[in-house]
Amino acid sequence: MTQIAFLGLGAMGIRMAQHLIDAGHSLTVWNRTEPRAKPLLEQGAQWADTPAEAAQGAELVIAMVRDDDASAAVWLDEQTGAFKGMSDDAIAIESSTLSVDWIKELAQQAQQRGKQLIEAPVSGSRPQAQNAELVYLVGGDAHLVNRAEPVLSLMGKKVNHTGEMGSGALAKLVTNTLMGIQVTTIAELIGMLKRQGQDPDAILEAVSTTPVWSKTAGIVRKSMVSEAYDPQFPVDLIEKDLGYCLQAADQVAPMTSAARTVFNEAQEQQLGEWNMTVVAKLYE
Numbered sequence: 001m002t003q004i005a006f007l008g009l010g011a012m013g014i015r016m017a018q019h020l021i022d023a024g025h026s027l028t029v030w031n032r033t034e035p036r037a038k039p040l041l042e043q044g045a046q047w048a049d050t051p052a053e054a055a056q057g058a059e060l061v062i063a064m065v066r067d068d069d070a071s072a073a074v075w076l077d078e079q080t081g082a083f084k085g086m087s088d089d090a091i092a093i094e095s096s097t098l099s100v101d102w103i104k105e106l107a108q109q110a111q112q113r114g115k116q117l118i119e120a121p122v123s124g125s126r127p128q129a130q131n132a133e134l135v136y137l138v139g140g141d142a143h144l145v146n147r148a149e150p151v152l153s154l155m156g157k158k159v160n161h162t163g164e165m166g167s168g169a170l171a172k173l174v175t176n177t178l179m180g181i182q183v184t185t186i187a188e189l190i191g192m193l194k195r196q197g198q199d200p201d202a203i204l205e206a207v208s209t210t211p212v213w214s215k216t217a218g219i220v221r222k223s224m225v226s227e228a229y230d231p232q233f234p235v236d237l238i239e240k241d242l243g244y245c246l247q248a249a250d251q252v253a254p255m256t257s258a259a260r261t262v263f264n265e266a267q268e269q270q271l272g273e274w275n276m277t278v279v280a281k282l283y284e
Helices: 014-021 033-041 051-055 067-076 100-112 126-130 142-152 168-194 202-206 216-226 234-248 255-267 274-284
Strands: 005-009 026-028 062-063 091-094 117-118 135-139 156-163
Touching: 005 014, 005 051, 014 026, 014 033, 014 062, 014 067, 026 033, 026 051, 051 062, 062 067, 067 100, 091 100, 091 142, 091 274, 100 117, 100 168, 100 234, 117 135, 117 142, 117 168, 126 135, 135 142, 135 168, 142 156, 156 168, 168 202, 168 216, 168 234, 168 255, 168 274, 216 234, 234 255, 234 274, 255 274
Parallel strands: 005 026, 005 062, 062 091, 091 117, 135 156
Antiparallel strands: none
């Protein structure tokens, strides 16, 4: 049994943490709001009032938060940050989708404090988190990755070691950018087909038999055609990730920029909390 701290119990985090309880590990959790942790506490997880408190005695400290700012607060706050409570032997695992610049800065901060850190962002959304089918994109020291892999494997189906710190963030941003561009492109094409008086589902069914089709395209098509926009991967988050990708590209990424503009428009129309496929409504 491993002592694990889990920081951040949003839509992804609470599903990931559940697998750790199911595997019999000792789990301490922290979240900005305690009621969110209730299902885990009822199963034996312990509550901590701060990330620092959660990290005390933990062998692994996993964070799954919204963005760079949330990550900085969780790890580095002088009074409540997890680094303050962690032992030097523990491994910090940052699983949030963050900018490359920030994860490299966080790695430097960890080193200055004598802490061990790897990055482990995931590919997948709520269903994959629920079913332990996430794909990990892990950057950092190979020895630390090997130590963490048995626990990561409880929450995902594949653990990829991408290289040094920052490589995991890059792999995650590439993944999400490929997805975001497909989403905006299919939304645009469905709008075009409708204006031509065609049945988009019938046309796309034919296209799906060609080599250019992808698994993601199939999922996106189903969501858009059925107008199923319950949040799996909200507009606000994919817009954030495309912004991080543009930072990494020094803004030299016109297709990424164009896709982000579409998601920005959806935000302006108060659609930010809906699934990213809701951008199809912009072309109605």
